[in-house]
Amino acid sequence: LAWAASAAHAADSYTVGLSVATLANPFFQGMTKGVQAGIAQHPDLKLINTSANGDANTQTNQVTDLINQHVAALILNPINANSIVPVVKEANKKGIPVFTLDRGAACGDCQVNFLETDNVALGKEGADFIAEQLKKRYGSVKGNVVDLEGLLGTTAGDEREQGFAAELAVLQKDNPDLKLVAKQAADFDADKAFNIMTQLLAAHNDIDAVFNGNDDNAVGAIRAIRQANRFAPIGDPKHIVIISIDGTEQALSAIRKGQMDGTLSQNPLTMAKQSVAYVEAYLHGDKASIPAHQFWPHMLLTKETIDSPAAKAYGLWGDEVSQ
């Protein structure tokens, strides 16, 4: 790689530039905290951190500013894999290595490392979880499912939906009584999820399970069920199964309280720390140990598993991030 030469930076301290897509969701805060924690472990690293507030153009501007500051490395959490490409190439031209987190840049080896959770798998496992719970209830995979999608046009929203929809279609082939009664975009917005779910509950009195694009959607769904007096504890035949994705503090709390069945947890804290570790390694010339792409593991957290040693080992980032 042509730009690798710049690693011969003689400085004894390196500035790392971080651009996260947004801070409007705990997940990205976990990511920022993870990077900060990682940087703190390495005395030779300093951090400039920015948030793009969800706007691709803002992110491009901020990264350009970071490049002009001659940072030693960039950790990017792109809003969009394609729109980040020009500025990543710009960084490459200036010899600045790029590390991507959670979402990559759609230009292959323009990034040293791309660390992400497998969103398609998350969606798929969500569908599987629902199937499993329904099977427990009815003896066979049947029932009425609601899909509260995430924000359209975001990678997380779209890929999870893709994974969920594909797996549901597969399940439906074998289990014709498994029905998708409604699919609505709740935009990762708890209040929107609340309003949609309230209306769906009024329209359907036989909803068995809700798949949520993320934990905020799930919070809205849970509250709507409570308001509509349709809550029944887990195990009750009238219980509405709630599964979502992320593992925020609020989701962990809801699982512990038995309001929610499970969340497919990611871990932005450990994932981000790992990214910083790769940056550190790279800046010290150790490139061999850095994979080009890596899926960071995720873990299904339910009432049974949430306080298990395995969960502890995986890391309950939601609990840690607010501390």
Place this chain on the structure above:
Amino acid sequence: MASGQTSPAPKRNFGLSSVTRAINELTIVVGFVAISVYLAITTPSFLTSANLLSILLASSLIGIVAVGETFVIVTGGIDLSVGSVVAFTGVMAGLALNAHIPVPIAVLLGVGIGALSGGFIAFAVTTLNMAPFIVSLAVLAMARGLAFIVTNGNTIFSFPDAFDNIGGGNIGPFPVAALIAAAVFLIAGLVLARTVFGAEVYAVGGNRDAARLAGIPVTRTLAIVYIISGALAGLGGVVLAGRLDSAQPIAAVGLELNAIAAVVIGGASLFGGKGSILGTLLGVLIIGLINNGLTLKNVQPFWVQFIQGAVIFGAVLIDSLNQKRRGG
């Protein structure tokens, strides 16, 4: 000077203004009824009491906020800050609750901070003579920023039930939030239509200079109007936090535009002097109906925004065609 002179006999337009107004609201009512009938016929679950209550519940937050916005718009102003203020007051009330402050005080805190933020806008608009659009745009950004700063971006959650019931409880079959919204509409409707203060609000919006020379306390009226809007946004923040048992700094983004749309669909003019709480109620319910219809009919999410835009357009179009037909 013959004193027996009479003015020409009033012909057919005695009380024309109120008739005109009624027709105006009639159009919205007709639109409202048309949408309802369509949904009732095409969607079996529409006319269930559970569904109708769910529309009221879904409309309660935007309704509370739109009432405050109505006061502001009738004076010819605008308050873009309400969405951010909902978020900021929600997290402040949430932080207070998490610090074990009693529920009533936390509620008052939320409403009070909203009122303060409205007071800030009022000060800038009246004393500093700044344009409401830009002041409230600045407060939109500042309140949102503060919401992130005080929470460090975190979600605040797990509140006492007494608090959650404000947004998420029921009294009999009725959602508490909808009852609160109903009370807000009723009181605001009476205040705007029946009181001296209401008349002053209209006068200030109709012609500020003339109102001032007529002895109306323009500055005070404007100030109160923005404080009402802020306080109701604060109440909205409390209701939302209670409903979700959590408060997020990112909540209610863009709520202001929906609230303004509701007020305008309800017949208010952004130039001031025109508008009513009843109109706003209809505007809010029309938006609620449409969202409900889109959900019930399981319309593809991609289409939702487009249809909402088209409906706003249609509602205002009908209103303006009506005005044209009447030769307004």
Place this chain on the structure above:
Amino acid sequence: MASGQTSPAPKRNFGLSSVTRAINELTIVVGFVAISVYLAITTPSFLTSANLLSILLASSLIGIVAVGETFVIVTGGIDLSVGSVVAFTGVMAGLALNAHIPVPIAVLLGVGIGALSGGFIAFAVTTLNMAPFIVSLAVLAMARGLAFIVTNGNTIFSFPDAFDNIGGGNIGPFPVAALIAAAVFLIAGLVLARTVFGAEVYAVGGNRDAARLAGIPVTRTLAIVYIISGALAGLGGVVLAGRLDSAQPIAAVGLELNAIAAVVIGGASLFGGKGSILGTLLGVLIIGLINNGLTLKNVQPFWVQFIQGAVIFGAVLIDSLNQKRRGG
């Protein structure tokens, strides 16, 4: 009565207007210079040519859009649709490119669709007599919806270099996007300040009835103004898509509020009749400077929105205090 009688000589008001205007713009210039000096002193990398050019580049999208918004605001209107139109035209141009339509035609398509959307607003505002705020709010929702519908929510990407260069290329040291923005500012500045059309725009904004009585083609003027705004939003969509080598339906959310803030910081009044392209340029650059400074000084992201809000407030505050001091 002596017929040779003249009225008292004008006192302090000879040419006052241009002095006033100059002072007005001076305030913004002073603010602009103050921020620049502060950044230059405290941040070594601020005064590098790379950084200064990057500010220009970063300001070019909002600048192009803000120019169109200036025309609209001077007529007393407002165009809230520009952010959505940027997204919609961007994806349309992108789809065209992916269908192997030549670059120049794709560019024209983007600009043309923007102009069409402006034409739609113009039609509603002039012929149907609807309020610009609400019409453009409806178009905001509809254009965003359409952007999602035509792309199915997907990002459109990988465009020919010739297209990408519009947003992301350089001519010598200068970013093409910044050069395009400069040309837009120059032409618009001349049109608004120096031409009959420009004077008509001010007249329509200053007093629409009077303009009509004076024989000014009010409808045509308003129509052109919204078409300009739409077309420039379309150009913005092309520039953004080129810069990001991709077009997303979710792009440029909220851009309209930033553009309006820039125009108002630049001294325009939302009541119409007042504003200038030079002012808008300064408004855009101040916003650009601040965003740049916030990154360079590593201000914690949570603070960014708050500070942006405070700056908008401060800029307009200074302006209004100035006006007060002059007894305006």
Place this chain on the structure above:
Amino acid sequence: MATGLGRKTPRKCGPDSMTRLLEMQGISMGFPGVKALSDVSISLDRGEVLGIVGENGAGKSTLMKILAGVFRPDAGQLHLEGVPFSPRRPKDALDAGIIVIHQELSLIPERSVAENIFLGHLPRGRLGGIRRAALNREASRLLARVGLSVSPRTLVRRLGIAQQQLVEIARALSREARVIVMDEPTATLTTAEQRILFATIATLRNAGVGLVFISHHLEEVFEICDRVTVLRDGAAVETRATKDWTEDALIQAMVNRPIEALFPARHATLGEVLLQVEGLSSAGRFEDVSFELRAGEVVGLGGLIGAGRTEVLKTIYGALPATKGKIHVESRERHIRSPRQALSAGVALVPEDRKGEGLVMPFSLRTNVAMSTLTKVSWLRSILAQGRIDRLAEHAVEDLRIRTPGIRQLVRSLSGGNQQKVVLSRALTTKPRIFLLDEPTRGIDVGAKVEVYRLINALAERGAAILVVSSDMLELLGLCDRVLVMRTGRIAGMVAKADFSQERIMALAALG
């Protein structure tokens, strides 16, 4: 009238001098609930000045707005030099050489005087650019013609209302005109400007332009017009050559009833000093104004435009800040900082600009009348008592003979004079003892004027003190007990009733 910027040479006389320059035949026009015009016919020759008079609401402005392409008539035809003509918008009329100076000022406040004068036909250079030098040069010339000495670059916002009226007149002169209509052009002008205007009208007439002149000042009509048409209740009742009219006949035709005296006698006894103003100043507006008003006294405030009379009134009323001086109301010092405080101190103001400052145009008469006394027409000072408001408004309509289809009529659709009565009636609702009346009869017809004078007398007789700003010299002399005269922001002197003469007042107002 070409100004050098015009394209063609002035059109003196038409090809066929047998046809009339302008004919309006059988014009009818109704507004919702009001028949504004029924079967009105008028005609105009080249080089003629046609006067149109009539009470407020008679339909004068409506007729002229039809000519200007603002309204389209329900019935009737227009012919211009024998050719049928039906303007659909103002531009059509302007293009045909019909220039109307409307009763309501219609200028763009934030633009320069020059741009306002040439609005709609700015001198266009290459690529649509404005030829600024030519524009300002021509504007200066026109300003000189109307006797307004301000720079063409001044923003119109900075001009007083009378100066704005002069700009309107300059604007009419900027066009190549066949017909010029002036709808109450002198309402805001003082005598000096009026003289210049008349000289201008004479020049235009000699150049073959046909003019329509609308005024409530009958002496002006007699001086300048060749023929006079009287409109009453939307119908043209009579047209005669001016020499065939007498003032009494004209008034009789207008009001269809005899008017005994324009200025009715007043039987007021002077009482204690109600208002005492000492050394009042408002920086940049006026300096060191002192005077007193007694109960039962009517004092005039005269002066040229820009003398600062309006500002004095507004400062006493608390609508403008005072920088120095003291105000005593009924011997008590008062610090009046807002109109609200003024009203509660018993001081009322009737502003000169009724559209901008007097009325809320889109609201009903009823609402406008009640605006100053809302707490008094409510229960517990807070809940509106609709019945009381109705009665208040009905009384106002009766007392001031406001011509309206009903109290719920929008004031926007009342005629100018009736609008003025609404403003007056509102001032009365607060039962003040001190009245500050700024041009109270501006744009009011003779009949209504007399009613206003009677009203002023009645107030004085009941012990009120009244300060009247007026640019109508005859009014000052006929109505007032004494006249204060202002010049460039100072009181130049006082003329007692015994010394009343127009010359005295003009001398104080204009000479150094």
